Amino acid sequence: MKKLEMLLFLCLFSLFILTLYGENKENITVEKITDNVFKIQFTAPFMTNSYVFSTDEGLILIDTGFADSADEYLQKIEKFSKKVLYVLTTHFHDDHLGAHSKFRGKSTIIAHSNVIKHLCNYYSLPPMKHSSAPDLTFEEEMILYVSGKQIIIKHLQPGDTDSGLSVYIPSEKVLLTGDIIGPENFPYCDINGGGSVKGMLANYQELINNYPDDTIYLSGHGKPYTKTELINYSNELDEHYVICTKLIKGGMDLDGLKTAPELQKFEHLTKIFAGLKMRWLTAILNEMRANPLESINKPVTKKIANSGIDAAIEEYKHLKTSDATKYNFSENELNVLGYELLKRKMITEAVKIFELNAAEFPESWNAYDSLAEAYLNAGDNENAIKFYSKSLELNPENNNAKQQIEKLKKNPD
């Protein structure tokens, strides 16, 4: 399993997708928003929007959906029969930059510089070349002029991530906002990606105050918002935030917030993506900590770079006893680090990190699933089968493990 995070997403969204979309519906649909702006909506693995601005000179694409849908997406774009001039990326998440490889060398791919930071760098590990990295980055603002029309691209303050941007097209009166605005749901605040609840709430004020009243606000996952709808949404999240902070100051923890009667009236904001409520609450709690926990992978990767993997593992064990309240030692930390090492082809190091995670969390089926995947990458099929089997023992529903074992037994080499 790639990451706990992805699994969580797939579980949460599958029910939503099954409910909303019939079996025969196309995975990608095109909808006209204004005369020249079109929404391209993906329905699987979960509902995501990308947009096209069509001009006389060519197309400007804003986000490109999932890598798995890149070919199907390209077919839709080809139907416009125009050259793709620019590909703009609203932030670094996989569901927004999946088709970059299709435009590499043909169009200019633009994003905020933090997109490169998240895709290519991971603490002290050697930077890597990422197939979705942009060609051109900017810091604060960039204005494109195409066919005499302006496209104003601005970096937003850290909200859903620290790489978010807005794209305003005055001639169309549309403002594209990436994942800043949730789809009539709590928005997704990715704290590991530099996100911030306070920043998110401040971004709504910026989007409301600085654009005309008849602006159409377009989001990465939901329906278009009018300004009035955005004001209502923003007010509701402000009120939720004030109540939460009061409860937290009174000593309430995450479990308490989850079911607090004072927050029940906001439950309708969980109807589409239910899991985002917990992320939102976790982000609020984390921001209120005097000293937010740091990732344990920060010192561990430094040690890997300077002294090798064995010294890094010793460092992890040492810090777990000496600095237990400074660092985040959750299971997901080492899991993420293991995959970062795999991406860099540091296979021996990855195997050792996944081994450490499985030893630290021996009841976790996901830790064994990841360890098995690392052995698969190392060409050690015997250990891959052994740990996929262990994972399956802990979670008989782990279909990935089932399939991998079957495949490995059929083709042992």
Ligand SMILES: [Zn+2]
């Ligand atoms: Zn998204």
